[in-house]
Structure formats: C-alpha cells, structure tokens
Amino acid sequence: EAGVAQSPRYKIIEKRQSVAFWCNPISGHATLYWYQQILGQGPKLLIQFQNNGVVDDSQLPKDRFSAERLKGVDSTLKIQPAKLEDSAVYLCASSSSRNQAKQYFGPGTRLTVT
Amino acid sequence: AQSVTQPDIHITVSEGASLELRCNYSYGATPYLFWYVQSPGQGLQLLLKYFSGDTLVQGIKGFEAEFKRSQSSFNLRKPSVHWSDAAEYFCAVGASNNFNKFYFGSGTKLNVKP
Numbered sequence: 484e485a486g487v488a489q490s491p492r493y494k495i496i497e498k499r500q501s502v503a504f505w506c507n508p509i510s511g512h513a514t515l516y517w518y519q520q521i522l523g524q525g526p527k528l529l530i531q532f533q534n535n536g537v538v539d540d541s542q543l544p545k546d547r548f549s550a551e552r553l554k555g556v557d558s559t560l561k562i563q564p565a566k567l568e569d570s571a572v573y574l575c576a577s578s579s580s581r582n583q584a585k586q587y588f589g590p591g592t593r594l595t596v597t
Numbered sequence: 598a599q600s601v602t603q604p605d606i607h608i609t610v611s612e613g614a615s616l617e618l619r620c621n622y623s624y625g626a627t628p629y630l631f632w633y634v635q636s637p638g639q640g641l642q643l644l645l646k647y648f649s650g651d652t653l654v655q656g657i658k659g660f661e662a663e664f665k666r667s668q669s670s671f672n673l674r675k676p677s678v679h680w681s682d683a684a685e686y687f688c689a690v691g692a693s694n695n696f697n698k699f700y701f702g703s704g705t706k707l708n709v710k711p
Contacts, residue, residue, distance in 0.1 A: 525701030588640030
C-alpha cells in the first residue's frame with residue numbers, strides 16, 4: 484500500500500511570511516495527525532483529526548497555526564505569520580480505526596524560517 | 598502528566614555488539630509504550646509496542662523491549678547490531694484516554710562502528 488505522502492519536502496521562508504504543508508494519509512485511514520519535530524527533540528503532537536473533525540488541538544498555537552481536513556482525506560497545515568522558532572520538521576501520520584495505536588508517518592516537511 | 602526521558606543523546610556501538618537504549622516514563626496509570634526508529638530523511642517507523650500482558654515484547658528487525666513497572670522503564674535491546682541499525686530511536690508513551698496521542702522522548706542517536 485502507498486504510504487503517507489507529504490509535500491513539499493523542504494521549504495525556506497522569511498519570518499512573517501506564510502506557508503502551507505499538505506498531507507495525504509494512507510487510503511482508508513480515519514485518523515490523521517500533525518506533529519512538529521524541532522531539532523534535537525522528539526515529535527510533538529499539534530493536532531489530531533478523526534475523519535474531518537478535530538479530536539485534539541490543545542498544543543496547536545492557534546494564533547498562527549491552522550489546519551483543516553475538509554473532506555476527511557487529505558489535510559493542510561498552515562502557519563501565518565511564521566516565526567524563527569517555527570523552524571522544524573512537520574510530520575504527518577495516519578492510523579486506521581482497526582489499529583489506532585499503529586501510526587504510519589510520512590517523510591516530513593523540513594521548514595527553515597530565516 | 599505524561600513524559601518520556603531518554604537519558605542517552607548519542608550512543609556508539611561496534612557492529613555485532615549488543616545494544617540497550619534506555620527509556621523512562623512518567624505516567625499515572627498503565628502506560629501504552631512504543632519504540633520508533635527514524636532514519637535520515639525518513640518518517641518514523643514502529644519497532645514494537647506494549648499494551649499489556651507479557652512484559653518482554655518482540656519487534657521487527659530483531660529488536661525487543663522489556664517493560665519494568667517498578668522502574669518505570671521500557672528499554673530497547675538488540676543482541677547483535679548491524680550497520681543498517683544506525684538511526685535515531687524514539688520512545689513514546691500513549692495516553693490511556695486517547696492512546697493514539699503520543700508523548701515522545703527526545704531520542705537517542707545510534708552510531709555503528711564497523
């Protein structure tokens with residue numbers, strides 16, 4: 484089966500600019516996650532979707548970050564405006580209803596904010 | 598609150614030697630525990646998980662981990678390391694009320710000497 488797809492793989496922007504990341508989960512996976520992985524740290528969950536509804540966004544900085552999964556399939560994560568501390572790898576993951584504990588991760592998008 | 602500590606940032610072992618990566622967690626109830634591996638430029642891959650039952654769990658690629666409740670530990674082991682095992686390893690704990698919400702440790706980077 485095809486894995487989790489993410490694009491772009493790399494992005495460099497200046498602070499105060501906006502950026503968007505796209506994720507296409509494994510077909511049929513109802514749950515989708517966005518993680519932020521800062522260099523030298525483990526991934527931190529930003530937001531979790533179940534189909535097109537938000538399950539948990541408690542760690543999403545809502546003043547600048549937004550995410551949507553309108554049709555319950557692919558998802559977009561946006562940052563506006565970006566700050567230097569947003570430099571990180573943004574990972575998307577998905578899991579199926581039958582085995583929710585097994586998350587499949589995409590390759591990530593490496594964001595550099597200058 | 599849940600937390601995960603991986604005390605070793607870097608570990609170097611010789612090919613063929615045994616390996617143990619340490620993981621300590623903090624959680625009030627019975628935890629769900631995971632080990633993931635991340636190769637450069639790739640997403641995280643699940644090595645093994647513990648939910649309940651036998652405290653010694655077997656995973657892929659010859660890895661195993663042992664859950665020790667008294668020590669709040671879930672250390673990862675491999676009897677003979679291969680050069681292809683060089684990667685970064687992350688331990689994670691899942692919340693019991695949303696067990697697919699993971700808290701990751703900061704990772705241990707493994708180098709393998711020929």
